[in-house]
Amino acid sequence: MSYGFAVRFALLFFFLPLLQAKTIRVATYNVALSQSSEGRLAALLRTGTNASAKRVAEVVQIVKPDVLLLNEFDYDANGTGATRMNDRFFNVSQNGRDAQDYPHRYLAVSNTGIHSGFDLDNNGVVDRTPGDQNYGGDAFGFGEFPGKYAMVVFSKYPIDTEAIRTFEEILWKDMPGNLIPPGFYTADEQEVFRISSKSHWDIPIEILGTHFHFLVSHPTPPVFDGAEDRNGRRNHDEIRLWADYLTPGSAGYLSGGLEEGERFVIAGDQNADPTKGDSLNAAINQLLDHPRVSGEFVPSRTGTTTASNRFDTATFRLRADYVLPSNEGFQIEDGAVYWPTGSQEGASLVTVSDHRLVYLDLKLVPLIDEVVQDLSVENFDQKLVFHWKAKSEVSYRLEKATNLDADTWIRLDQVDIGFNGNRATAILAEPSGRSFFRIVAYYE
Structure with missing residues (x-):
């Protein structure tokens, strides 16, 4: 030759x-800190003494993620709650733990609690008064006030705020082949009804002169509905949105998807288990089996070896929370569901929420x-x-x-x-x- x-x-x-690179830890955590009224969470965080927030902060200080998504953290327009969570909890030692500072944060409007003006739950009542019993069912995403059950991203690395994309206003009817329940929503309702129950965000995180796209969301639980399965269908299509975003030719209704060759990490409480629960057609497999997603590694619980529940991420015995990196640009080094039990260190902390923190250690691999x-x-x-x-x-x-x-x-x-x-x-x-x-x- x-x-x-x-x-x-x-x-x-x-x-x-x-494959050689720097390793970063990326985590998702449904912290269940949402409160009963607008602005209450930010107020509770003012003094840095709230017991639930301190437990959440100590969990974060134990795990030490570099990039973190919090689900069920109420939105306020000034970002006061997120700032206080960082400055008075994460960045203040809890019981001698190492403080964790997240100088870069992102939060935005959530569809939860934003009223549609229609009787979306078909109970015969259109209640426009925040806090009322019937208000949440007619909002674009269930919530008794605007911003309840929202989300926020904390990062030790800079966020390219100019390049962020959000999809909270995408209409469900505009998704080709959508699973809108036939006959449940009127034509007028479909003209305003949004696919995302909270939001879907594409947040570029800058690291080592390059970046990755943090794709975060929190689809509606596939329950709390009727025979029409409107929430199960919506959960399926909320998960599908990210699959379409990653699939060439499938993201026209999103004004374009994520280009091939880009790093990304999908994170959030997806409210879907691949083998158990009420999700429709194993909805999460749209991501786990996607050719651009590295879905084979399954983080397991730190506090158990029982085969039947070792992959659960929530007390209702489902794998609901995910950190899913791209096949390109990352190598999975490790990961876990932080779930100490019994007398194990941290066991008394994690009961602050019905979900557990999930993390992956990702080695940043140079792209071609x-x-x-x-x-x-x-x-x-x-x-x-x-x-x-x-x-x-x-x-x-x-x-x-x-x-x-x-x-x-x-x-x-x-x-x-x-x-x-x-x-x-x-x-x-x-x-x-x-x-x-x-x-x-x-x-x-």
Whole structure:
């Protein structure tokens, strides 16, 4: 085989960086901190002494996530509640734990408690008074006041606020092939009825000169309805929204989806178990089985080895909460459902909610177009010369093998890689015999 042919094979392989990177911990936690009236949660957090919030904070200080979604955290327009949660709870040691500071936060309007003006639950009453018994059933998402059961993102890394996308106003009827229950909603109701019971957010998190998309939501529980199964159907389609967002050609009603080759992490209380419960047609499998989603790793409970419940994330014995990374750009290192029991440390803390914190440790893997661009290989004067466009945040090395499927590649540490601006050059003596080379890109 000529060296030219070997180089052509090498060119194919140079675009497959080895999996080496920085690891981040990403978590979702339904904290059940929602209150009975608008503004009450922010008020309760004012002094930093609220017992429930302190327990939530201690759980977070034990697990120490870098990026965290909280579900069931009431929305207020000024973000007062989120600021106080960080400054007076997360960033204040609880029982000697290490304080955790999240300087970057995102919250926005939730459909919960926003009244539709219609009798959406078909009980014969249109109640427009927040707090009344019949008010929540006619809101776009169930809630006795605007912003109840909302969500908030806390991050140790910057958020690209200019690039955030939110989908709270997408109409259910605009989803092609939707599962709107036939005959339940009038034509006028369908003209205003939103698919998202809270919201769906695409939040770009910036890290190491690159980013990932934090795709967060909290679909409605597939219960509390009738034979029409309106909540089960809506739960299915709320989950489907993210599947469509990731599928080329399926996100026209969202004004476009997430481009291929982008990192993402889907997080939130999805209210759907793949094998148990009341969700429709195993709705969560739309994500677990999606070709762009890494759904094979299942976090297990820290406090039990019982096979029947080791994957549950809630006291109602279902796997409801998920952290699902993209196949590209991440390698799953570890993960768990934080659920100590009995006399185990932290067992008295987690009962603050009916859900448990779920986390994954994700190794950030260089994507092809991030690390090796405009690659060329020259063969002259008995040397191979490699040129490529490099990134300053990424480290590189060359490795060699005698075939592409080799189990072991030899590190060529003697080869110096030089940089001139954003151009990298590596020169090595022309090999004897058949050889293949690869560029390994990694984050230190």
